[in-house]
Amino acid sequence: MPERLKVYLIGVGGQGSLTAARLLGEAALRSGVEALVSEVHGMAQRGGIVETAVLLGGYRSPILGRGAADLLLAFEPLEALRALGPLKKVSPKGWVITNTHPIRPITVSLRLGRYPDLERAFAEVKGHVKQFLKLDATALAQEAGSPLALNMVMLGALSATELLPFPVAALEERIEAFAPRFAEVNLRAWRIGREAIARALAAPAAS
Amino acid sequence: MPRALKEKKGERLLLLGNEAIARGALEAGLGFATTYPGTPASEIGDTLARSARETGIYFEYSVNEKVALELATAAALCGVRALVAMKHVGLNVAADAFMSTLYTGTRAGLVVVTADDPSMHSSQNEQDNRYYALLAGAPLLEPADPQEAYAMAKAAFPLSEELELPVLLRTTTRVSHSRAGVEVGPLPAPEDRKVKGRFHKDPFRFVIVPSVARPLHKLLLERLERAEARAEESPFNFVLGEGEELGIVTSGVSYSYVRDALEDLGVEGRVSVLKLGMSHPLPRKLVARFLGSVERALVVEELEPVLERSLRALAQELELKVKIYGKGTGGLSRLYEYDPDRVRSAIAEVLGLRDSEPEPVWTSPDRLPDRPPVLCPGCPHRASYYALKLALGAEFEKTIFATDIGCYTLGLLPPLAMADHLLCMGSSVGTAGGFSRASDQRVIAFIGDSTLFHAGIPAIVNAVHNRHKFLVVVLDNRTTAMTGLQPHPGLEFCATGPAPAVPIETLLQGCGVRHVHIVDPVDLQKATAVFEEALKESEEEVTAVISRHPCVLLSSGG
Numbered sequence: 001m002p003e004r005l006k007v008y009l010i011g012v013g014g015q016g017s018l019t020a021a022r023l024l025g026e027a028a029l030r031s032g033v034e035a036l037v038s039e040v041h042g043m044a045q046r047g048g049i050v051e052t053a054v055l056l057g058g059y060r061s062p063i064l065g066r067g068a069a070d071l072l073l074a075f076e077p078l079e080a081l082r083a084l085g086p087l088k089k090v091s092p093k094g095w096v097i098t099n100t101h102p103i104r105p106i107t108v109s110l111r112l113g114r115y116p117d118l119e120r121a122f123a124e125v126k127g128h129v130k131q132f133l134k135l136d137a138t139a140l141a142q143e144a145g146s147p148l149a150l151n152m153v154m155l156g157a158l159s160a161t162e163l164l165p166f167p168v169a170a171l172e173e174r175i176e177a178f179a180p181r182f183a184e185v186n187l188r189a190w191r192i193g194r195e196a197i198a199r200a201l202a203a204p205a206a207s
Numbered sequence: 208m209p210r211a212l213k214e215k216k217g218e219r220l221l222l223l224g225n226e227a228i229a230r231g232a233l234e235a236g237l238g239f240a241t242t243y244p245g246t247p248a249s250e251i252g253d254t255l256a257r258s259a260r261e262t263g264i265y266f267e268y269s270v271n272e273k274v275a276l277e278l279a280t281a282a283a284l285c286g287v288r289a290l291v292a293m294k295h296v297g298l299n300v301a302a303d304a305f306m307s308t309l310y311t312g313t314r315a316g317l318v319v320v321t322a323d324d325p326s327m328h329s330s331q332n333e334q335d336n337r338y339y340a341l342l343a344g345a346p347l348l349e350p351a352d353p354q355e356a357y358a359m360a361k362a363a364f365p366l367s368e369e370l371e372l373p374v375l376l377r378t379t380t381r382v383s384h385s386r387a388g389v390e391v392g393p394l395p396a397p398e399d400r401k402v403k404g405r406f407h408k409d410p411f412r413f414v415i416v417p418s419v420a421r422p423l424h425k426l427l428l429e430r431l432e433r434a435e436a437r438a439e440e441s442p443f444n445f446v447l448g449e450g451e452e453l454g455i456v457t458s459g460v461s462y463s464y465v466r467d468a469l470e471d472l473g474v475e476g477r478v479s480v481l482k483l484g485m486s487h488p489l490p491r492k493l494v495a496r497f498l499g500s501v502e503r504a505l506v507v508e509e510l511e512p513v514l515e516r517s518l519r520a521l522a523q524e525l526e527l528k529v530k531i532y533g534k535g536t537g538g539l540s541r542l543y544e545y546d547p548d549r550v551r552s553a554i555a556e557v558l559g560l561r562d563s564e565p566e567p568v569w570t571s572p573d574r575l576p577d578r579p580p581v582l583c584p585g586c587p588h589r590a591s592y593y594a595l596k597l598a599l600g601a602e603f604e605k606t607i608f609a610t611d612i613g614c615y616t617l618g619l620l621p622p623l624a625m626a627d628h629l630l631c632m633g634s635s636v637g638t639a640g641g642f643s644r645a646s647d648q649r650v651i652a653f654i655g656d657s658t659l660f661h662a663g664i665p666a667i668v669n670a671v672h673n674r675h676k677f678l679v680v681v682l683d684n685r686t687t688a689m690t691g692l693q694p695h696p697g698l699e700f701c702a703t704g705p706a707p708a709v710p711i712e713t714l715l716q717g718c719g720v721r722h723v724h725i726v727d728p729v730d731l732q733k734a735t736a737v738f739e740e741a742l743k744e745s746e747e748e749v750t751a752v753i754s755r756h757p758c759v760l761l762s763s764g765g
Contacts, residue, residue: 026221029388037386040328048580060463062385065547067565084569105578113576128568
């Protein structure tokens with residue numbers, strides 16, 4: 001098990017990335033691993049970009065420097081590209097897990113910008129990071145029983161990487177405890193996400 | 208009961224910096240708390256609001272920061288430990304009262320929390336409120352992380368009592384909105400918490416007419432001398448490491464960046480760090496000793512060179528030979544929040560090390576489309592803007608839209624594009640008067656319900672009395688939506704239970720506005736007709752339309 005991990009989460013307001021980050025931090029702390037979670041509030045609920053850093057294993061800076069993320073967990077594919085490109089958040093030795101389901105920003109609807117060609121962009125990214133993994137987490141959340149469980153699919157996906165510096169069971173326990181009313185759907189979503197990435201990693205093309 | 212308050216002594220919780228402040232204050236025996244919500248300070252008040260029932264403290268969302276501070280000041284004079292929390296620009300609103308509280312001083316501990324917002328994540332400016340400590344003469348505590356925020360909130364009360372001065376506790380977004388493990392202590396039993404005291408009269412100390420104020424200014428300076436002596440021995444001011452090649456002086460979250468940078472560069476043995484948590488009054492002896500022990504010094508502080516200037520002045524006074532670096536070194540500037548890269552580059556530069564900028568792992572052939580925040584689906588503000596746009600028709604282009612602070616400021620963005628000017632809370636109504644007097648253009652002011660109560664009312668009175676001609680649209684969504692759905696005086700409940708509402712319509716009428724319309728913007732046809740009528744009336748006198756429909760987040764459970 002690694003001792004430290006820097007995760008950069010990016011998504012769109014309403015996708016639940018703040019909750020995912022908090023659960024990661026709580027699971028770590030309960031496992032005796034130091035955790036720092038930085039958030040930016042304010043405009044997040046209004047469809048803007050939500051960025052969160054989760055630093056596990058004894059860091060002090062609450063935010064990530066350039067090229068510092070060991071793992072990018074992207075809840076939306078355009079935002080994955082933003083984190084990889086202009087925001088320069090991800091290390092060349094880093095892992096990427098991205099949702100493939102696009103949420104078109106208003107600038108695209110207004111024709112002030114073009115949504116990138118994801119197939120092409122992902123093909124380009126692939127060779128420049130250690131591991132590039134994608135899943136349609138939006139569809140998988142639906143399959144689990146609720147589109148709101150997207151963040152649980154993403155946490156499940158993350159848990160399959162073996163990058164976490166604490167036991168996976170601690171995270172599963174937090175998910176179960178955090179919203180008892182939705183525990184069943186959340187755990188199902190978590191498992192579906194976990195299996196999707198485990199399958200991708202087992203496939204020979206993955207590395 | 209929020210989780211920040213539930214857990215027992217000795218446990219480590221993953222707390223937001225703001226929750227940690229609430230917890231620290233409650234452990235210190237807080238009895239009275241007020242706030243006006245504002246990012247990044249809001250969760251301090253929200254956490255205390257949810258704790259009020261069980262802890263027995265008095266809590267309120269006050270109408271604005273000035274009133275909030277005045278209440279807390281009075282509570283502290285009654286012997287009840289009091290805290291008031293606000294965002295950095297809130298202290299501008301409270302500044303008039305704040306300046307005087309340093310003269311009158313306090314009896315029980317009084318802690319004023321200001322949450323600054325370097326990089327302006329959700330603010331109109333990035334003013335450095337450490338200047339308020341210098342301006343008013345307030346002892347200043349600057350936490351670096353949630354654990355320290357907790358400890359400082361707790362220690363600030365006895366410090367305030369010892370010095371008989373309010374203490375300014377200054378956080379920044381990255382402290383207020385970071386979660387980290389915080390080891391908490393015991394909460395006092397409700398019966399041990401002092402929530403009522405007694406005011407002992409002393410008018411020649413508390414009524415600051417000039418003859419009273421003159422000796423009080425002298426007293427303030429004497430108290431600040433005592434405060435400096437406390438800063439010399441404060442556990443929040445300490446030296447780390449023994450390296451002599453470089454001494455880094457730092458405060459707030461910058462300390463965290465410094466620590467990680469030293470590890471990244473592998474230079475811990477060459478450097479020592481002076482961390483100033485109680486940074487005003489400056490502990491001059493401690494700083495002088497530190498500057499005398501190193502070959503070079505680097506000041507790492509976000510925003511303004513407050514410490515840097517003090518250090519340069521001190522070095523000149525004491526004829527110290529040490530070379531001092533600060534703003535302009537590496538990535539350090541007066542602009543925006545710091546990050547690990549900016550701080551590392553500065554340390555590397557002073558030590559003559561190479562620090563390379565990492566390449567992005569991917570470069571987009573085209574510019575990626577922006578994703579600005581937008582009004583929520585179903586937001587009633589959209590309907591208000593649209594109905595008014597229809598009513599204006601061809602006059603839209605010539606109309607000046609003075610806007611205000613809230614979700615509806617997003618009306619700035621196309622396709623709505625209905626915002627031309629904004630300064631601060633309440634500025635829509637004041638500036639609308641100016642625009643209408645100094646031009647012949649049609650003027651419309653947009654102001655939210657909470658913002659109207661906060662700072663709009665004097666400007667309404669002014670507009671009526673001075674016969675300004677414009678339309679005020681009160682975007683009344685029955686909450687303070689932007690900061691997390693806090694209540695305001697227009698509602699029939701407050702943070703802790705039912706409350707008498709102050710209806711906006713009678714308030715405006717009482718201010719002398721003769722035409723006050725109320726409309727539900729979701730009824731588009733009717734709303735458009737009402738706006739058409741109100742626009743005509745506003746050509747003769749200030750006219751108001753209250754566009755009332757609850758925030759969509761209220762019905763969706765937030």
